[in-house]
Structures are given as structure tokens and as C-alpha cells.
Amino acid sequence: MDTQDTLPKKYREIIRDYPDKTVFHSKNQDGVFEEMSWHAMWNMVCALAHGFAHTGITRGSHVGIISDNRKEWMITDLALLCLGAVDVPRGSDAPGDEVSSILAHADCRFAIAENMAQAEKILCSAAQLPLLRSLIVIDMPESPETKNDTQIEILSFARILAL
Numbered sequence: 001m002d003t004q005d006t007l008p009k010k011y012r013e014i015i016r017d018y019p020d021k022t023v024f025h026s027k028n029q030d031g032v033f034e035e036m037s038w039h040a041m042w043n044m045v046c047a048l049a050h051g052f053a054h055t056g057i058t059r060g061s062h063v064g065i066i067s068d069n070r071k072e073w074m075i076t077d078l079a080l081l082c083l084g085a086v087d088v089p090r091g092s093d094a095p096g097d098e099v100s101s102i103l104a105h106a107d108c109r110f111a112i113a114e115n116m117a118q119a120e121k122i123l124c125s126a127a128q129l130p131l132l133r134s135l136i137v138i139d140m141p142e143s144p145e146t147k148n149d150t151q152i153e154i155l156s157f158a159r160i161l162a163l
Helices: 007-017 038-055 071-083 096-105 116-123 157-162
Strands: 022-027 033-037 062-066 086-090 110-115 134-139 153-156
Touching: 007 038, 007 071, 022 038, 022 071, 033 038, 038 071, 038 157, 062 071, 062 096, 062 116, 071 086, 071 110, 086 096, 096 116, 110 116, 116 134, 134 157, 153 157
Parallel strands: 062 086, 062 110, 110 134, 134 153
Antiparallel strands: 022 033
8 A cells, every 4th residue: 555545545446446336234214224335425425524624624623423333423434534634433332521531632623423412421521621612413303403501513414414
């Protein structure tokens, strides 16, 4: 592998060669497995990267990801890599104090939470996270953006993807 190669470049090569091949299967809301092609995944990665850039995530931004393994985690991780951002991952099983410690130590200005339960872990520790300005929630109820008692902006993953 060339020292100038990056994961996004390697993914683009695979997508060019095998656009219609299945990259993974994931369960939909009804629990039924659905296929996603390399091409469809890459389109979602690019849309998400543009949305992230619109929210202020840039090269070198530290972004916490608090989620279990899922399609959106993979797409989020690759979108961040495309931007040159630094991902700071942790699974949903982490207690709130551990999550806040990781996000604070890594100087995260942005975080992505799998659901509102994970978002609450972060919001409960907002006082220990002075740099955190935006929280994106993957499984956010379909309602207007959530208000909270902190200075942290809460956005839905779907809204970021639509940008």
C-alpha cells in the first residue's frame, strides 16, 4: 500500500470496480435485513460528509461517536475520515461518567449519539464538556430539534444527512 493511500481512496476504488455489489446487510425498522450496495453506501457517506461540513466539522475536528455497531456508525466513521476529522468512538455500554471523560479528554466539539438514551449521558455531563457545541442523534424521534438546558445544539442525523 502506498503511503499516500487513505481509506476513503481505497473505498472509492472498490466502489468504482464493484458499485452494485453488496457491502453489508442491516436490519430495517421492522427487523428485516436489507442489502446496501457499495454505490448506495458511498452516496450516503458523501451526503453525510457534506452535512457534517455544513455543521462545522472540518479537518482535525474531534468527533465523539457513542454507538453500538450499526450501518450508521460505519457511514459516520467513513464520512468523518473523508473530511479528515478525528473520530473518538465508544460503545453504548459505556457509563455516562466514562463517556464524558472520553469526550472531555479528546477535546470533542461534536458528538454523535446512537439514541436519546446515549444523548442524555452526554447532556447530563455538559458542565464537564465546555468544548462540546453540537450533538447529533442517530435515532431521534421525529419532532422539532430538541431543546435542552445546555449550550449544546442537538440535531437529528436525518437532518444532517438531508443537508
